[in-house]
Amino acid sequence: MDLTALSDFNAVALYGGFGPASRALDRPKATLSRRVAELEDALGVRLIERGARRMRLTEEGMALHERTHALVTELQEAGEAVASRGPVARGRLRVSAPVVYSHVVLSRIAARFALAYPDVELELVAEDRVVDPVEDGFDLVIRVDPPTDERLMGRRIQTDELWLVATPTVSIPPRRKHNANPIAIPAVVSTVGRSNANWSVLNDRGAAIRYDPKAVLRLSSLLMVREAVLTGVGAGMLPKLLVEHDVKARRLVRLGKDDGAPVEIWALYHSRRLLSVKVKAFLSVLQEAVGSVSSIPPRT
Numbered sequence: 247m248d249l250t251a252l253s254d255f256n257a258v259a260l261y262g263g264f265g266p267a268s269r270a271l272d273r274p275k276a277t278l279s280r281r282v283a284e285l286e287d288a289l290g291v292r293l294i295e296r297g298a299r300r301m302r303l304t305e306e307g308m309a310l311h312e313r314t315h316a317l318v319t320e321l322q323e324a325g326e327a328v329a330s331r332g333p334v335a336r337g338r339l340r341v342s343a344p345v346v347y348s349h350v351v352l353s354r355i356a357a358r359f360a361l362a363y364p365d366v367e368l369e370l371v372a373e374d375r376v377v378d379p380v381e382d383g384f385d386l387v388i389r390v391d392p393p394t395d396e397r398l399m400g401r402r403i404q405t406d407e408l409w410l411v412a413t414p415t416v417s418i419p420p421r422r423k424h425n426a427n428p429i430a431i432p433a434v435v436s437t438v439g440r441s442n443a444n445w446s447v448l449n450d451r452g453a454a455i456r457y458d459p460k461a462v463l464r465l466s467s468l469l470m471v472r473e474a475v476l477t478g479v480g481a482g483m484l485p486k487l488l489v490e491h492d493v494k495a496r497r498l499v500r501l502g503k504d505d506g507a508p509v510e511i512w513a514l515y516h517s518r519r520l521l522s523v524k525v526k527a528f529l530s531v532l533q534e535a536v537g538s539v540s541s542i543p544p545r546t
Contacts, residue, residue, distance in 0.1 A: 251285040253318050254278050255293060259311040260383050263301050270369075316380045335524040336365040342379075343388035346468045347511065348372035350487050351404075351536065352388070359531045366524050374438075379516045385525050387514050400514035401529070404536045408504035410447045410457065411489050412481035418501065421455055432480035433459030437466045445483055447502025455502055457481070485509070 254267075258278055261267040268275040286293050293307035303311060343352050348370060356370050371384075379387055379398070392398070412418065412431075419429050428444045445457040462480040465471050472489060475482040476497060483504065492498040513529060515521065 247288060248281075248285065249318070249321065251281040251288075252314060253322070254281040255285050255307075256311055256315045256318055258282060258294065258301075259303055259307065260315065319380060319383070334365055335363045335527040337522075337524055338367045338369065339386075339524045339528060340369045340371065340384045341386045341388065341528065342371045342373060342377045342382070342384045344374050344390055345372045346485060346488055347388060347390070349469060352532075355532055355535045358535065359528055362531060363524070363527055366527070368528070379514070385515065385522070386528065389512050389514060391510055392512050392514065395514075397516060398514040400512055402510050403513050403529075403533055404511040406509040406511060407486050408483050408506075408509065409486050409489055409493070410445055410481060410483050410501040410503070411475060411493065411498040412501060413476065413478040413497065414499050415478045416481055418481075421453075428456040428458035430458045430460050432462045433457075434463045434465060434471050434474040434480045434482040435459055435461040436468060436471050436483070437464050438468075446505050448505050449502040450500070454505060457501075459483075 254273075254277075257267045257271055258264055261270050264275045264278050264282075267273075267278055271278075282294060289306075289310075291306045292304050293310060295302050295304055341352075349372065352370055352372075356368055359366070360368055376389070377384055377387055379385070386400075387398075388403075416432065418431055421429060433445075445459055447455055447457070449455055459481070463471075463474050465474060468484060468488060471482045472484055472492075474480070475484070475489075476492065481501065486503075489498055493500050513532065515525060
C-alpha cells in the first residue's frame with residue numbers, strides 16, 4: 247500500500263469526510279479524493295461510500311482504519327522524532343482539554359504558545375468527553391483526576407480545589423452548635439458528578455460544616471453554574487480556578503472549601519508514542535504559565 251494514500255484515507259475517516267479533512271490538513275479536497283481512489287484501486291475494494299451530502303466507511307474501510315490508523319500515526323511520529331533533533335518545533339499539534347480548563351487557563355496559554363512557536367499549528371479542542379489520544383488523533387490530552395491507564399503516561403501540571411461560593415445576598419442559615427444536621431441552602435447544582443450529595447466543607451477557621459443543597463437550578467456546564475451563582479439565585483460548588491477572581495473582586499463570598507483531596511490536573515500522552523519536540527515545547531510553556539510544579543514521576 248502507498249503510505250501517503252493510506253495516511254490520507256485515515257485522515258478522511260478520522261475527520262468524517264473529504265471536506266473536513268481538507269480543512270484540517272490544509273490540503274486540496276481533490277487530492278485527498280484521488281489518493282483514496284488510488285488506494286481503493288490498489289486494494290480492489292470500496293473503502294468509502296460517497297453520498298450527495300455525507301460519506302460513510304464500508305465494512306472494509308472500517309476494518310482498514312481500525313487496523314492501520316495507530317500504525318500510520320506512529321510512523322509519522324517516528325519521522326517527526328528524527329526531525330525533532332533540530333532546535334525548531336514544527337508541525338501540527340492537537341490538544342484535547344476539559345471545557346472549563348480550556349476557557350480559564352489554556353486559551354491564553356495557547357496564544358502565548360502560538361507566538362513563541364510560529365512553525366507549530368496548534369489545535370486546542372475544548373470538550374469534556376474522554377478521548378483516546380491515538381484513535382481520536384490527539385498528541386496530548388488534559389484530564390482532571392484521571393484514573394490509572396497503562397496506555398497513558400505524562401505529568402501532573404496543576405492542582406485545584408472546589409470552593410462553595412455564593413453572592414453576599416444569598417441567605418445562609420447560621421450554623422447551630424451541637425446540631426449534626428446539614429444546613430439547607432438554595433443551590434445551583436451541576437448535573438455532572440455527585441449532584442444529590444451533601445456538601446462537606448471547611449470554612450476559613452478550619453471548622454467542618456455540612457450543607458444540604460436544595461437545587462434551584464440543575465445545569466450541565468460549570469460555566470453555566472458560575473453565571474447562575476453570580477445572579478444570586480443560590481450557592482454553588484465550583485473549581486477555585488473558575489471563581490477565585492470573583493471572590494477577590496467580592497462578587498462572590500467563599501463559604502468554605504471541599505474537605506476532600508485536592509483536584510489533580512494531568513497532561514497525558516500515549517505511552518507508545520515518542521514525545522516529540524512540539525509536545526515538549528507545549529508542556530514547557532504550560533508549566534511555566536501555571537507555576538512551578540514539584541518533581542513528580544511520570545504517570546504509568
